[in-house]
Amino acid sequence: MAFPSQLGFQDAASPVMEELLTFHDHALMIVFMISALIGYFIIAMVTANLSDMYILDSQEIEIIWTVLPAVVLILIALPSLRILYLMDEVNDPHLTIKAMGHQWYWSYEYTDYENLEFDSYMIPTQDLAPGQFRLLEADHRLIVPAESPIRVLVSAEDVLHSWAVPALGVKMDAVPGRLNQTAFIASRPGVVYGQCSEICGANHSFMPIVVEAVPLQQFEDWSALMIQDA
């Protein structure tokens, strides 16, 4: 869950997000290191009374500042590619859920056993209960079993949308006529929030995504209840 004047990412709710956080910290440390080094050079050179007679036309320094950035880029690129391919992997999912973007709400389909389908609309501000989050709460949450690999197939019925949940490390474009696959494992029971992340029209800001991870038993109770109601 995001909080006011937040600087960093949200806390991770899935293994992939843990990886992304670690990678972000790694890249940020390199940025700090470079900034400190360059800052030091600038201040040292600007404030020096004398200048080094060997600083101009110096081959050694040219080689260093060509090779070193190349090494730094490799140190960023390799872990980045590792996570990229890790995120693409869908390992034997237990469950497939379809998230369909509409103007302007999400609908979810669980069709592995029965055709369970429902719409997820934002709760308007005046209808919020105390403690609920403005512009983030939905009338029907996407319920998933915790600690299970889940495949999400994202598509749209009208225009481009994007199904994004920062705490799970998921952001997937919803393209009409195309099925995009992504996957996540919710690390623990809890509720995580996201928003449509592709400008899709007037109410783009008012089609939030709410994912609630529950223990498997409760997931089964919930899905049985939903099918009964339908």
Added chain:
Amino acid sequence: MAEDIQTKLQNYRTAPFDARFPNQNQTRNCWSNYLDFHRCQKALDAKGVDTTPCDWYKRVYTSLCPISWVQKWDDQREEGNFPGKI
């Protein structure tokens, strides 16, 4: 073989990984399973044998395809303007 498909269908949880579709784009995974189901049914019906083995494709495509797509294709098949070759 018939028993094999029975146990396979019984142990079905969701569409497993398909090496033909290792990418993010799963549109054709849904589409070919929909086609395969109806081709399979047509072929086995013509032979006059039990069509249970085809049910595998049906389970896979219902897992993968959005309900609206299946609805649209079913309607098209009924009206005879389905774009796929079955």
